[in-house]
Amino acid sequence: MFDFGLPAFFDVLAEPQRSELQKLARPKTYRDGEILHQPSDVADSMGWIESGALLFGKYLQEEGFHTLARLGPGHHFGEFSAFSSPLGETPLRRLAAVAEGRTVVNEIAAEDLRGLFTSDPEYLRAFHFVTTARLALLLELYDDARRLPARQRIINFLSLVERLMKDERLVTCTQADVSKMLGLSKVTVNQTLRALTERGVISVGYGTIKFEDAARLHAMTDRV
Amino acid sequence: MFDFGLPAFFDVLAEPQRSELQKLARPKTYRDGEILHQPSDVADSMGWIESGALLFGKYLQEEGFHTLARLGPGHHFGEFSAFSSPLGETPLRRLAAVAEGRTVVNEIAAEDLRGLFTSDPEYLRAFHFVTTARLALLLELYDDARRLPARQRIINFLSLVERLMKDERLVTCTQADVSKMLGLSKVTVNQTLRALTERGVISVGYGTIKFEDAARLHAMTDRV
Known part of the structure; x- marks a missing residue:
């Protein structure tokens, strides 16, 4: 999934929550092709893209790294690392993330977010809003891929x-x-x-x- | 998308929020093939399936109703009707919903949920958790459909x-x-x-x- 037209978390989030996150975040710069994380790494931070883009993908036997999604500025990832799992499991990255071009990512440690996310529903509202939009787009694309020329x-x-x-x-x-x-x-x-x-x-x-x-x-x- | 193995909202939701929703809900029974709503209808309630199943789909020029997703017991829909849109638009149903077999749905008016959803993040956590799981599954299925035999x-x-x-x-x-x-x-x-x-x-x-x-x-x- 690419982010054409999809709402981005950071654009959807209200004030003062936006400023709150900005205060907590540390910008980190990645060079083209640099790997942020691999599948099954422990997920201990969330991030949103300030500039550039990230490719999310997995490894295939034939071709190696294979892109499933490409996200640009404002889009987030890894927010699940700050939610406690019902079964108390350690959250793990599902996909690898790789920078496309020089990319700046605002990163926040999961432990700094837990309190915020459980006390103020605005963060979750914004996450849910953009995730639902991604799902609706993907449902249509998947259906088209199954049946249309x-x-x-x-x-x-x-x-x-x-x-x-x-x-x-x-x-x-x-x-x-x-x-x-x-x-x-x-x-x-x-x-x-x-x-x-x-x-x-x-x-x-x-x-x-x-x-x-x-x-x-x-x-x-x-x-x- | 069908619900094989996917976590359902009502199973993921913690207590006492589960009992809270149960108190507000009215069960409604639909017969096989009965239409709950059409695309572009005003969305003014959320529901979760008690028994039976719902088909969600759209209308195509060639075949008429076409199923995009099938959800069974515990799965929810229409929660977005209880969130205020950033632009203040009236929320509309995106897909048609049709009962498959005799189906009981627990329904709650959106206006009864707004207060709950803005004061207690647990509801949004559960929605976000299951929506993220749906998205992760669909991303893989879509990718496979594009490229594999x-x-x-x-x-x-x-x-x-x-x-x-x-x-x-x-x-x-x-x-x-x-x-x-x-x-x-x-x-x-x-x-x-x-x-x-x-x-x-x-x-x-x-x-x-x-x-x-x-x-x-x-x-x-x-x-x-």
Whole structure:
């Protein structure tokens, strides 16, 4: 999952909770390719991305590190490390995290967060809000991946992103990002985006896609 | 998404919050195929399933109602109706909900929950816990659907479920459930389950799958 159009924790969090976290956090800078943690490492901190991006993934027998999600500025991870598990287990990282380009992450030790998270529901409200949005997007993408041809998946995906963006009409993403997100070849993505451009539905800039005719885009999905 | 092995809100919620919700809830019985709500209906209640199951889906041009998720006892929906949106919008249902078989749902009006949810973080902790588990499962299933052949997807899926179940070794699901969950034909699912049974990895009962050799199952996935 990539973060196109998805709300980010730090943008959703209210004041004064935002300032509270900023006071507790220490910014840490990672260089491109640097590993923050590995699967099964003990999770003892949460973080949110200040600049740059993180890739979350796992290791496969064939290809080694394989990206499942890419998150950019404002997006968080590891908040579960500050919640006590019902069974009292030590929380572990599920995925590896690797910096993409020079990346600054604001990090807070889990022990500094426990008290906050159990006394003020605003933090959990913000976590739950963004996690629910991620889940809703992923549920649609998964369903499309199971049953639709590539061209229709690209159209449905763009329509979902357009809705998530609300009043924004420009999304920062390359054709390679769309191709990674949907697991489709760059050639297929390029052909479909070109056809949509010719029909005046979108326009493609340098690293951006602009929605020119959202009503027409939605009419091209297979949704009612 | 189906609920195999996923933790359910009502099981995860601590006491006395569980009893608190039970006091507020009114059980409502739906007959098979009865519609609870449609997409874009105003969301003014949350519910959790007491018995039976609910199908959540959307309407497609070709096939009409199309199931995206099936949730059973203990699982919740519509909790977002009790949170105030940052922009003050009226919360709307995203998906249609339909009863599968005779289904009893405990329902609570959103206005009765707002005060509780903003004063006690335990409710949000439980919502966030189960939503995060759903997201983690779906992220893996989506990734598998993008890149793997059917047989490997079934093996990876069973291995994920086995891990979610922890000490439980028996999961209640039919071959048709697996086929719906993964969007694969029943023939393919049947062939793969039979091959796994012959190797002693699982055994298939009437509406159940039992994990006989979890280590071997995991070794057959494409994970490291």
